[in-house]
Amino acid sequence: MVIFSILFNFVRSFYFSNDVIPVKIIKYNQNYFLFGIVNNNSFVMKLNPFKTNVWNRVIHNVSISDAFIRNDTIFILSYFPFFSIVKITTNGDFLSSITYDTYDNTNYNVFSDIFGNIYISTFSHIMKLDRKLKLQWIKEYSLIDICNGTGDFFLLCRYNFSHLAILKINLDGEVLKAKSYGLYSTTNPIKIIRRNDKLYIFSQYVDISTRYYIFISAIDTSLNSVFWSKVYKPRDNVDLYVSDVKEVGSNFIVLGSHFNDIFYFSIDTLGNLIFSKKSNNPSLEKHPKISENTIYYYNHDSLSVFDINIVDGSSCLNDMDFIIDVYNVVPRPLLGISINYTNKAWEMVNYQISGNSFLTSENTYCKVSIDETINKPIFNSITYNIAGRNCTYKSSGIYILKTGRGYKKVIKRR
Numbered sequence: 001m002v003i004f005s006i007l008f009n010f011v012r013s014f015y016f017s018n019d020v021i022p023v024k025i026i027k028y029n030q031n032y033f034l035f036g037i038v039n040n041n042s043f044v045m046k047l048n049p050f051k052t053n054v055w056n057r058v059i060h061n062v063s064i065s066d067a068f069i070r071n072d073t074i075f076i077l078s079y080f081p082f083f084s085i086v087k088i089t090t091n092g093d094f095l096s097s098i099t100y101d102t103y104d105n106t107n108y109n110v111f112s113d114i115f116g117n118i119y120i121s122t123f124s125h126i127m128k129l130d131r132k133l134k135l136q137w138i139k140e141y142s143l144i145d146i147c148n149g150t151g152d153f154f155l156l157c158r159y160n161f162s163h164l165a166i167l168k169i170n171l172d173g174e175v176l177k178a179k180s181y182g183l184y185s186t187t188n189p190i191k192i193i194r195r196n197d198k199l200y201i202f203s204q205y206v207d208i209s210t211r212y213y214i215f216i217s218a219i220d221t222s223l224n225s226v227f228w229s230k231v232y233k234p235r236d237n238v239d240l241y242v243s244d245v246k247e248v249g250s251n252f253i254v255l256g257s258h259f260n261d262i263f264y265f266s267i268d269t270l271g272n273l274i275f276s277k278k279s280n281n282p283s284l285e286k287h288p289k290i291s292e293n294t295i296y297y298y299n300h301d302s303l304s305v306f307d308i309n310i311v312d313g314s315s316c317l318n319d320m321d322f323i324i325d326v327y328n329v330v331p332r333p334l335l336g337i338s339i340n341y342t343n344k345a346w347e348m349v350n351y352q353i354s355g356n357s358f359l360t361s362e363n364t365y366c367k368v369s370i371d372e373t374i375n376k377p378i379f380n381s382i383t384y385n386i387a388g389r390n391c392t393y394k395s396s397g398i399y400i401l402k403t404g405r406g407y408k409k410v411i412k413r414r
Helices: none
Strands: 001-006 011-016 019-030 031-038 041-047 052-058 065-070 073-080 085-089 094-101 107-116 117-122 127-129 135-141 145-151 154-159 161-167 176-182 187-195 198-206 213-222 227-234 240-249 251-258 261-267 271-278 284-291 294-299 303-308 322-327 332-336 341-343 347-349 355-357 363-368 383-385 391-393 398-403 406-413
Touching: 019 065, 019 284, 019 294, 019 303, 031 065, 041 073, 052 085, 065 107, 107 145, 117 145, 127 145, 145 187, 154 187, 154 198, 161 187, 161 198, 176 251, 187 240, 198 240, 198 251, 251 284, 261 294, 271 322
Parallel strands: 041 065, 240 284, 261 284
Antiparallel strands: 001 406, 011 303, 011 363, 019 031, 031 041, 041 052, 052 355, 065 073, 073 085, 085 094, 094 347, 107 117, 117 127, 127 135, 135 341, 145 154, 154 161, 161 176, 176 332, 187 198, 198 213, 213 227, 227 322, 240 251, 251 261, 261 271, 284 294, 294 303, 363 383, 391 398, 398 406
16 A cells, blocks of 8 residues: 655635625735725735734725735725825734825836835826835826836836837836837736846737737847747637736746636746646636735635645645647737826825724635546545544545644555
8 A cells, every 4th residue: 555645735715794806915924914805995814824814904995906015014005096005014003094196096006116215007107105105206108008017117018008018217207218019919918027138028918709818928128029929828718817927936827717717827937838727616716816825816705815836736725727728929029119208296185094903704625636546646626624623535545634744635545
C-alpha cells in the first residue's frame, strides 16, 4: 500500500445578509485585509495569518475603489458620491477623512507612490496628492480614458473609444511620449506591468462574435517594438470578464469570471500558458482578486478566500482544468499620437464619513475527491466540513487529519 500525503489550505467563507462586491485584498505583516462594498458603503475585514476573522469595519457613505496600507495605516479611496480619502488603523480604529468634489465619479486607483506623493488614475484624469494627502493637481487628457499606470509613470489607456494607448508622463503629469496600438477591434485596457525593459499589456477585446476575450502583449519601454502578442479564448467560446491581474512570482496571474464560475490562469513572460483553472460551481461566483497566492472572491451569498499553488494552480477550492486556446496575433503597429492635457478644477467639501464594527458568520470547507484509476490524485467536487475536527471519507480512501503543522489530506491507494 502506498500513502500520498499532501499539505493543503481551505476555503474560508464570510456570510453577509446583503450582496457584496469584493474590491481588493492586501497581505500586510502576515495578516490579510479584505476590502469591498455593501449597500453602497465600504467595508474592511482583517484576517489573521490563519485567515480567521479579527475585526470588521463598515465605512458609511462612501464606495471604495482602491486601498493601500502605509506605516500601519489603511488608506481607502472612495469614488462616490465624492472623491474621499479615509484613514483607519490596522487595528480598525477610525482616524480621519478628507473629501474633494472633483466633478468626476469614476474609479480612483493608485499607480505610483514616490517621494511620499501619491499618483492616482481616474478614467481620463491623473491626480497628485502630497505627503499629507492634500490634492495638488488634476490633469485631464484628451482622447483617452480608462487609464491605469505603473510606478514609473507609464500609462495604459483606451484611445478614442477603440484602441489602446501607452503614454509616458513625468512627475508633473506632462506627456513625454504617446503611442497607440492594439487589435483591429474594440480593445479595453486592464493592466500595465513593467518588468526590466518590457511593458506587459493586459486588455480585453470584443471579437467578431461580440464575445469578450483577452489580449496580452509585451512591448519595449521605448514604445517602439512589439515582442509578442496573443489572444486567449476559452474552448467553449463563453465570455471571459477579467477582474484582476497580478505579477506573482516569476509569472503573471489573470483572474475573472466565466459564466457563473471564477477562473484564473498563469502565463510566463513569453505569454505561454502555465496553468488554467476554474471553480465549476452551480452557484454564482465572480469578482476574484489576488494577493500573492491568496484569492478573494464573491461566492453566492458570501465572500470567500482560498490559497492556490502558483506553480500548477492546484487548490482546495477545485482542481478543474479550464481549457483556454492561445493564438499568436499581429496587432496594429505602434503609432505616435498627440495627447493634450489641461488642468482640471476641484474643491474641498465638508462631507460626513463615519465607521462602526459589524459581525459576519463564517465557515471553512474543502472540496476533494480522487480518481483511483490513474496514478495521481485528481481533486474535485466532494465537500468536507473541517471546522476543528478530523474528517474521513472512507469509500474513496481520503482522510483529512489535523496535525501540529496544520491539516493534511491523506490518500490511501492499494
